[in-house]
Every structure is written in C-alpha cells, then in structure tokens.
Amino acid sequence: MRSSGRRCLIPADGYYEWHVAGNRKRPYFIYHPPEPPAVRPCRFGGKPGSARNGEEVDTVAIVTAPASPDLAVLHPRVPVTIAAG
Secondary structure: OOOOOEEEEEEEOOEEEEEEEOOEEEEEEEOOOOOOOEEEEEEEEEEOOOOOOOOOEEEEEEOEEEOOOOOOOOOOEEEOOEOOO
C-alpha cells in the first residue's frame, strides 16, 4: 500500500501532555532546557471527501514512539524528537 502523504518537520520548543486525575485534566508542558528548539517529524496530506461538503481536508500526523518510564505516567507514547544541529 502506498501513502499519498508527504514528509515534513514541525519546529517545537516542547509539547503539552494532559494528566487526568478524577474529573480534572491538568496540562504538562514537556521540554528539554536549555537546548534550542527541536523538530518533530510528521506526514501531511489530504483526505478526499472527508469534509461534510465532500471537499478534501488537510491533515497532519506527528510521528510518535513509546514513552520513557518517567513520561509513561502521562501517556504511553510521545512525539519523536530530532535534535537541532
């Protein structure tokens, strides 16, 4: 199967992950100081006929990997990071 998506990189200083405790959601900003911004690999493309009016919808998907044990308490997967430089 061949994907019509294209590769891209998204620059980011970090990302948010949400922790749910009871009926509360708390945001955590995950980053690696003092390193310069890193990039996240992704794929972008369109899904024909996905919109309610039948038009193409632009999409993006960030590549993820299993989380390290310290981050797995927030979510089992994390965005892949490509260090600057």
